[in-house]
Amino acid sequence: xxxxxxxDLAEKRRSVRAYKPDPVPEEWLQQVLEAxxxxxxxxxxQPWRFxxxxxxxxxxxxxxxxxxxxxxxxPVVIAVCILPKxxxxxxxxxxxxxxxxxxxxxxxxTLAAAELGLGTCWIGAFDPAAVREILGLPDGVExxxxxxxxxxxxxxxxxxxxxxxxxxxxxxxxxx
Numbered sequence: 001x002x003x004x005x006x007x008d009l010a011e012k013r014r015s016v017r018a019y020k021p022d023p024v025p026e027e028w029l030q031q032v033l034e035a036x037x038x039x040x041x042x043x044x045x046q047p048w049r050f051x052x053x054x055x056x057x058x059x060x061x062x063x064x065x066x067x068x069x070x071x072x073x074x075p076v077v078i079a080v081c082i083l084p085k086x087x088x089x090x091x092x093x094x095x096x097x098x099x100x101x102x103x104x105x106x107x108x109x110t111l112a113a114a115e116l117g118l119g120t121c122w123i124g125a126f127d128p129a130a131v132r133e134i135l136g137l138p139d140g141v142e143x144x145x146x147x148x149x150x151x152x153x154x155x156x157x158x159x160x161x162x163x164x165x166x167x168x169x170x171x172x173x174x175x176x
Contacts, residue, residue, distance in 0.1 A: 009111055009114060009115055010111070012114050012115075013110055013111055013114035013120075014114075014119070015120070015121040015122065016119025016120060016121055016148075016150075016152045016154070017068075017070045017121055017154075018070055018152065018153040018154045019070065019073055019074035019075065019119060019148060019150035019151065019152065019153050020150060020151040020152070020153045021073070021075060021150075022075065022150070022151050023075050024075055024076050024118065024149055024150055024151075028116050028118065029052065029076065029149070031112060031116065032078075032109055032112045032113050032116070032118070032149065033050055033052070033078075033109070034112075035108040035109060035111065035112030036048070036050055036080070036105045036106070036108045036109040036112070037105075038108065039101070039104040039105040039107070039108040040101075040104055041087075041088075041097070041101035041104065041105075042087065042088035042097035042100065042101060043088040045086055045087050045088045045097075045101065046086075046101070047082050047083045047084065047085075047086035047087040047098045047101055047102070048080055048081065048082055048083075048098075048101060048102050048105045048144075049080075049081045049082075049083070049141070050078055050079070050080060050081070050105075050109075051078070051079040051081060051135055052076060052077075052078055053076070053077040053078075053079070053135075054075065054076055056072075058077075058134070059072040059073075059074070059077050060072050061134045062077055062079075062126075062131065062134055062135075062146065064127075064130060064134075065126045065127040065130035065131045065134060066123055066125065066126040066127070066146070070148070071121075071123065071148050072148075073148075074119075074148030074149060074150040075149070075150045076148070076149040076150060077146055077147070077148050077149070078109060078146065078147050078149055079131065079135060079143050079145075079146045080102050080105055080106045080109070080143070080144045080145055080146070080147075081102070081135075081137065081141050081142065081143050081144070082098040082099060082101065082102040082141070082142050082143075082144050083098065083140060083141055084096050084098040084140070084142065085140055086098070087101060088101075098142075099144060102144035102145070103144060103145070105144075106122060106144060106145050106147065109147065110122065110147060113147075113149055117151070118149055118150060118151060118152075119148070119149070119150060119151065119152035120147040120148065120149055121147055121148055122145050122147055123145055123146045123147060123148075124144075124145050126143070126146060128142070128143060131143050131146070
């Protein structure tokens with residue numbers, strides 16, 4: 001199969017766990033955030049908000065909710081928040097799509113960053129109560145995930161990541 005530029009980008013994106021202290025240019029940060037803003041959402045509700053934390057004080061505070069030094073040492077941390085009351089809800093079973101929509105926005109952020117040569121790492125294993133307090137989130141707002149953002153301080157492993165073959169992940173017409 002011949003690759004296209006999107007498949008190249010998807011393959012290029014890696015979880016980065018070491019960052020240079022160099023600041024992220026404002027124009028690049030805006031491009032990354034714009035990609036998140038353009039993500040699809042159920043019924044175009046766009047129930048997400050991005051909180052950009054650049055100050056060392058703010059990043060260190062978030063580091064108490066996810067205790068990995070490499071996380072807060074990146075020059076930027078982006079928290080993707082959702083507002084479930086603004087999201088589309090499926091009428092058949094009441095399924096709220098805010099989490100899905102927020103995940104799509106985060107995915108766009110990470111892919112845009114990779115295209116610019118910036119590193120990210122999707123973080124979901126954080127203390128939500130601590131993050132809520134640190135970011136001053138009002139009731140009705142949740143954090144889907146956070147990502148550090150910056151220039152990688154390590155060379156990405158050229159080895160292709162282990163992925164299941166399509167034959168194990170794609171089914172035709174029905175399950176099984």
